[in-house]
Amino acid sequence: MPKLIKMPKLSDTMTEGTLVKWHIKEGDAVDMGKIIADVETDKATMEMQSFETGTIAKLVVKEGGKVALGAPMAVVLAAGEAAPADLDAFIAANSEAAPAKTEAPAAKSAETTAAPAKKGAFAGTLPPTGPAPKKRAAAAANGVRVKASPLARKVAEERGVDLTKLQGTGPGGRIVRADVESAPVGGTASGGSAPAKAVPSIRPVAGPDDQRIPLTGMRNIIAERLLASKTQIPHFYLQIEVDAAPLMAFRKHINDAAEKTGGVKFTVNDFILKAVIRSAVAVPAVNASFDGDAIVQFKHVNLSVAIAIPEGLVTPVIREAETKTLQEISAAVKDLATRAKNKKLSPDEFQGGTLTVSNLGSYGIDQFSAIINPPQAMILSVGSIRNVPVVNDKGAIVAGQRMWLGLSGDHRVVDGAVGATFLQEMRKLVENPALMVV
Template identity: 40%
Template sequence: MAIKILMPALSPTMKEGNLAKWLKKEGDKVAAGEVIAEIETDKAIMEVDAVDEGTLAKIMITAGAKNVKVGDVIAILAEEGEDIETAIKEGQEIIVKSHVKEIVVEDIKTEKYSGPDQKESVAERIFATPLARRIASQENINLHNITGSGPNGRIVKSDVEGCIGQPLLNENGGVTTIPITGIRQVIADRLVESKQQVPHFYLEIECVVDKLLEFRTEINAGAKLGEDSKPEYKISINDFLVKAAALSLARHPKVNSSWQKDVIIQYNDVDICVAVAIDDGLMTPIVKNANRKNILQISAEVKELAKKAKSQRLKPEEYQGGGFTISNLGMYSIKSFYAIINPPQSCIMAVGATRKVAMYNKNDQLEMRHVMNISLSCDHRVVDGATAAMFLNTLKELIETPSLMICY
């Protein structure tokens, strides 16, 4: 009997995903638990394991297909000893029957629908998702002119959007309509929720970082050369900031917390999210137990997590959770900024660029110093001004006297 391979739900909130890549081709033997495909969600690219063994008889969703709904049939597997052609026929019949049933139910629910195929019989109707039909109706698009990329040629949302995503002209020149990707939609929803529901307040400090820069230079100078003639490690300023923030959170645990409706959750572990810019938004992989790791461990972990984030290879446990976030725009020459809190966390730290300024020393003489602005955005339901100020004072002390980081 034909075995249907369905689009899996790779997270509790996943409703659809993109089929990024097939690792098996039609006719290949498949063992239970073997990786057969890669699925792209709004956060990462994840592997899909086969739950049964057999032969991959037919791939129903080709690699590169977008917005495939959870539960859709992506392939047909023939059982051991079963004829492949028979399995394909059985599988396709099951899919067609389910599609016809869905269309009948849809028509009963949407009496107001008026498209080009309104008067056709059920057997003659083209297959399209309800959302695709609604968009086509609103945009006056003929579904007969669209080739579907969904299961068995079904027309999905992205197919219709592709017909309305052409450049639009106005009297001031041309503009381009860019479809919203899954990750961009998630970012938009979370930030709107945060600004609307979380009472933000902001504090800012200025840190003198000359000693930190010298300390970093000394540590990096001690790095041995590897087989590729490159240093075994290269510590960044951001690595020190992660360490300093982690130690400060351990001393001020009220900042390492979140608002959860009728209770405040205070985290025992210090797990810090580090914002990483990717092509289509922002990812926040987590350095877990950062207060217990030395600066070399933090540096290596941040580099590996950033590499995974940019290639969308993060596992859910590497980006879900965390009690505090650091966002650093110093490399873009931004002097200072105020970040939006990442719910349900109660604080986010924003880091600006290192710059030279003239400052008076203890002898009232002007000297050139390197300084850095750091701001803290806080959820006032959880963190009070005094608590946030004490956290920033501890952070400033560690940054300006970096040798203390090995003593805390």
């Protein structure tokens, strides 16, 4: 019997993927584990492997097409196997795409919509959760499709929120996650009255020569998560200027020695990451998250490093960073950056971060205030190192090197004094860099 290659779950928040490129064509032989396609998820573009062995009989999805979790992408025949007479009918009969789509026809009943979801024939499919069938029926009851992001629909299912009673604040009135999370459970205000009307988004006026660029999955999730972060997390900001001259001198000394011996050379960012890790160990209150009725303080420092790629911004994680040496941290961040730009990161490498570092110093940015990466409680922004006149201990104006560090904190978790203590620890390490390697 022919086998279907289906869309796997390549990230924890993924509900659909975009087929960017096929690496195979109809008639090609494939083995299990062979790279067959590039798929864009809500976090990154990743390589997809084949889960079957055989010959490609049909490519179901065209490049650029969106594919729901568990939906068929290709048909594979075993050695010597003939394709069914009606291949399209075989694909339709074995398709599990219906429950994963974000819209349902008005004529479908809740039972009809829910039925295919019980098959669960593929490990990568998203299992049904909460009152999904009821929600779909309500959304289609008046024949009008509810405009909502896949993540908003998922959260609505979990919370039992009726999307038909919400008004979105996203682009074009689209319901986003923040709208669902700010709505009362059930989608109505207390006392059964209708929820307060959301403020409509202000749309741009595009001219005939302006280009409209559709949101990619990654850019869409960035928009939703950062909107949720700024509207749901009470941010506060601290800035500190540190003397970067000792760090630059220490780095030059180490790199000069490495050049003679063929050793590892370190970037300024390597030292900053090490200082952040050491400071988080010294001030563990920043390595935490808000969890409703509790604060979760993490045992390990899983450091998220912001890396810019053409498609957007990714934050892969250096796990248990407090156990790693400066050389191991340097190697880890270089490896993550290279594989992020080559789309070689696996989904689990984006998950589980406990705090984030965003360094724009190489872009010539002196200082900035970053937006917290939820559900974390802190992000550190790193500016450029500048040659500036400074006043020394003797009151004389001399040449110096200064760098700004900024902390954005979730005030539900991190108090101002705690954030200040963390930055003081950062200053101590940057101005005494030998402490990082002892």
